[in-house]
Amino acid sequence: MQAVPKAIVEKSRGTQLSVVGTRTVHLCSICDAGILETYHRNRPNPLMPDELPTIQPREQ
Numbered sequence: 001m002q003a004v005p006k007a008i009v010e011k012s013r014g015t016q017l018s019v020v021g022t023r024t025v026h027l028c029s030i031c032d033a034g035i036l037e038t039y040h041r042n043r044p045n046p047l048m049p050d051e052l053p054t055i056q057p058r059e060q
């Protein structure tokens with residue numbers, strides 16, 4: 001298992017996503033190998049959440 005920081009993302013001002021913090025998640029070196037590879041490639045940035053808050057398109 002590897003402990004990696006995962007970003008906590010919230011919408012700010014309705015249109016922008018911002019990282020408001022991180023929490024530690026534990027990933028399996030085998031089952032989550034792809035995720036860990038992504039994390040190590042983007043270090044020292046935290047891992048992005050699987051699901052980002054949806055940004056609603058503005059109505060024209």
Ligand SMILES: [Zn+2]
Pocket residue numbers: 028029030031032
């Ligand atoms: Zn595993």
